[in-house]
Amino acid sequence: MSRKTENGHAGGQDSQTSKNPADKSWLAYILINYRWVFVCFFLLPLSLVYDIYHLARSWIIFKLNSAPKKHDERVKFVQKQVREWNRQGRNTPMCTARPGWQTISFRQPKYKKTLFNVKVNLMDVLEIDTERKTVRVEPLVSMGQLSATLNPLGWTIPILPEMDDLTVGGLIMGTGIETSSHKHGLFQHICVSFELVVADGSVVKCSKEENSDLYYAIPWSYGTLGFLTAVEIEIVPSLQFVRLEYKSVSSLDEACRVFEEETLKEENNQFVEGLMFSLNRGVIMTANMVNSAEPGKLNVISRWYKPWFFKHVESFWGLEETQVEYIPTRDYFHRHSRSIFWEIQDIIPFGNHPVFRYLFGWMVPPKVSLLKLTQGDTVKELYENNHFIQDMLVPMSTLKDALLCFEKEVKIYPVWLCPFKLPKAPGMLRSPSGKQELYVDIGTYGVPKVRNFHPVETTRRVESFVRSVKGFQMLYADSYMTEEEFHSMFDHTLYNQMRKKYDCDKAFPRVYGKVSRAARD
Numbered sequence: 001m002s003r004k005t006e007n008g009h010a011g012g013q014d015s016q017t018s019k020n021p022a023d024k025s026w027l028a029y030i031l032i033n034y035r036w037v038f039v040c041f042f043l044l045p046l047s048l049v050y051d052i053y054h055l056a057r058s059w060i061i062f063k064l065n066s067a068p069k070k071h072d073e074r075v076k077f078v079q080k081q082v083r084e085w086n087r088q089g090r091n092t093p094m095c096t097a098r099p100g101w102q103t104i105s106f107r108q109p110k111y112k113k114t115l116f117n118v119k120v121n122l123m124d125v126l127e128i129d130t131e132r133k134t135v136r137v138e139p140l141v142s143m144g145q146l147s148a149t150l151n152p153l154g155w156t157i158p159i160l161p162e163m164d165d166l167t168v169g170g171l172i173m174g175t176g177i178e179t180s181s182h183k184h185g186l187f188q189h190i191c192v193s194f195e196l197v198v199a200d201g202s203v204v205k206c207s208k209e210e211n212s213d214l215y216y217a218i219p220w221s222y223g224t225l226g227f228l229t230a231v232e233i234e235i236v237p238s239l240q241f242v243r244l245e246y247k248s249v250s251s252l253d254e255a256c257r258v259f260e261e262e263t264l265k266e267e268n269n270q271f272v273e274g275l276m277f278s279l280n281r282g283v284i285m286t287a288n289m290v291n292s293a294e295p296g297k298l299n300v301i302s303r304w305y306k307p308w309f310f311k312h313v314e315s316f317w318g319l320e321e322t323q324v325e326y327i328p329t330r331d332y333f334h335r336h337s338r339s340i341f342w343e344i345q346d347i348i349p350f351g352n353h354p355v356f357r358y359l360f361g362w363m364v365p366p367k368v369s370l371l372k373l374t375q376g377d378t379v380k381e382l383y384e385n386n387h388f389i390q391d392m393l394v395p396m397s398t399l400k401d402a403l404l405c406f407e408k409e410v411k412i413y414p415v416w417l418c419p420f421k422l423p424k425a426p427g428m429l430r431s432p433s434g435k436q437e438l439y440v441d442i443g444t445y446g447v448p449k450v451r452n453f454h455p456v457e458t459t460r461r462v463e464s465f466v467r468s469v470k471g472f473q474m475l476y477a478d479s480y481m482t483e484e485e486f487h488s489m490f491d492h493t494l495y496n497q498m499r500k501k502y503d504c505d506k507a508f509p510r511v512y513g514k515v516s517r518a519a520r521d
């Protein structure tokens with residue numbers, strides 16, 4: 001990571017060096033400043049091999065049409081393990097056996113080492129039902145796999161969180177959001193039904209009609225009510241291109257106003273997104289799927305030589321007229337994937353250079369899981385102390401105050417803005433008014449540019465602001481809230497009832513026990 005905070009050394013780096021003087025050594029220097037050598041020559045090719053292997057595997061399974069038959073067998077295997085846990089006396093709570101380095105989060109869960117690990121290796125698309133407009137999938141199906149499956153058939157899921165390796169299971173047990181969320185809600189809101197193996201080893205199905213209490217309690221429960229084994233998700237027709245409009249905004253007030261106005265035009269705008277490049281400079285994007293592109297306006301952004309998407313967006317800032325472009329739909333869905341939003345800048349600082357693009361551009365991005373597996377303690381500490389990664393979900397009416405809060409506390413740009421609808425429904429996320437509300441996800445990923453950044457204190461101040469406006473924190477990120485604060489942010493009423501009903505106390509930790517900072521390495 002090459003950039004530093006304004007004070008040139010960033011509080012945390014001090015603590016890092018003073019803790020272990022050996023970190024000053026040439027090895028630490030090389031690991032930090034030349035991580036790209038390892039990434040380019042080792043991780044990029046390995047990521048490619050890994051992806052090709054998975055694509056080939058899914059393709060063969062699809063051709064053999066073997067997944068639906070195997071599904072029941074695989075669910076029985078999950079049941080067998082849970083029954084074995086019951087037989088052994090229910091001593092330690094359970095979690096999935098998915099290794100921590102594979103999860104899309106900065107940290108590794110500590111509890112994987114101590115809890116009873118249950119293998120839930122279900123990773124196939126089971127059935128596409130175009131009459132009912134649903135796709136039935138297993139929990140380890142990833143977003144890249146799902147878009148590769150559905151798009152050629154002319155379908156997509158209404159919300160497609162864009163990082164290729166996000167899994168259906170993780171997005172339901174945690175949460176998922178994308179630029180169509182102002183129309184469709186969060187990932188949980190496009191799910192029709194869940195199939196789970198619960199603590200006694202039985203299979204329970206739930207939907208709005210069947211076991212609806214469990215259905216509403218599953219999202220944000222982080223695998224603490226049961227093991228997910230299949231999900232039915234809505235599908236909608238997918239057209240070939242996305243027609244994207246870029247509107248430049250030049251003040252904070254204008255940014256908030258245009259962003260809210262465009263979000264409210266729900267019928268006109270299928271997708272709404274904002275990128276702020278400073279407190280007063282931003283580009284608001286609105287988009288719709290279309291079947292043809294105007295000549296000369298097609299931009300295939302996934303090509304190896306194309307600039308990172310956020311850089312491309314920045315180039316529209318300052319233009320008076322709204323700019324229009326057409327992007328292939330799948331490229332749009334994964335538009336920030338190649339640059340891992342803007343994190344790639346810190347990993348490969350010259351990632352936009354033509355020579356790099358020519359030699360390696362077609363292989364990016366490196367897989368987040370492999371980066372995580374190989375980052376080592378030095379890089380990890382550097383990120384821990386000098387990096388801030390948070391998504392905060394706040395009511396749209398508080399967007400301006402929230403942006404001012406982030407400016408004061410971290411001053412990281414670009415800032416990602418993504419609106420979403422919070423429907424009135426029971427569960428962890430209660431709309432404060434009891435009615436449907438409009439929220440916005442504010443994503444900040446990068447190196448803070450303020451003098452007084454402190455990973456714990458700064459995050460706690462931001463968390464406190466978010467609680468004060470009745471917002472929510474996305475829990476893949478570091479959370480420093482106490483259990484009490486956590487309970488005041490998330491409504492545990494239904495969750496507690498379901499914990500009792502499905503006898504979860506000895507079977508699974510509580511959500512806080514899985515997502516708090518103390519539970520993660």
Ligand SMILES: Cc1cc2nc3c(=O)[nH]c(=O)nc-3n(C[C@H](O)[C@H](O)[C@H](O)COP(=O)(O)OP(=O)(O)OC[C@H]3O[C@@H](n4cnc5c(N)ncnc54)[C@H](O)[C@@H]3O)c2cc1C
Pocket residue numbers: 055058059062063065125126127128129130145148149150152153
């Ligand atoms: C279940 C499934 C999984 C897929 N997985 C991947 C993947 O991991 N990576 C990737 O790149 N592409 C995947 N695809 C997409 C697939 O590779 C492309 O659709 C490809 O263009 C299909 O090849 P084809 O034209 O030779 O087959 P086609 O002749 O178009 O399709 C016929 C086959 O599709 C199956 N089929 C048709 N409709 C359905 C349906 N509604 N539900 C289930 N099966 C159906 C039939 O069993 C038949 O064997 C998947 C598609 C499906 C349906």
Ligand SMILES: NC(=O)C1=CN([C@@H]2O[C@H](COP(=O)(O)OP(=O)(O)OC[C@H]3O[C@@H](n4cnc5c(N)ncnc54)[C@H](OP(=O)(O)O)[C@@H]3O)[C@@H](O)[C@H]2O)C=CC1
Pocket residue numbers: 094095096097098102103104105109120139161162163165166167168169170171173174175176177178222223224226227228229474475476514
């Ligand atoms: N655009 C977006 O919406 C983005 C979302 N994210 C976040 O990333 C995370 C998803 O990452 P991903 O790597 O896919 O998932 P993870 O492996 O991080 O899983 C997240 C949680 O879901 C639980 N879980 C996953 N599968 C099952 C299952 N089959 N049964 C029971 N519990 C399960 C895990 O339990 P256990 O601990 O027992 O394994 C874990 O607590 C989410 O938290 C999401 O909010 C990140 C980036 C972008």
Ligand SMILES: CC(C)=CCC[C@@H](C)[C@H]1CC[C@@]2(C)C3=C(CC[C@]12C)[C@@]1(C)CC[C@H](O)C(C)(C)[C@@H]1CC3
Pocket residue numbers: 104105106177340341343368371372375379380383389391441443445474
């Ligand atoms: C709601 C939305 C859009 C969230 C986007 C979140 C991403 C920006 C996050 C998710 C996982 C994430 C924390 C990650 C990292 C950056 C920010 C990511 C990609 C990186 C790649 C930074 C570099 C680190 O060495 C390491 C490899 C461990 C992590 C891995 C996870």
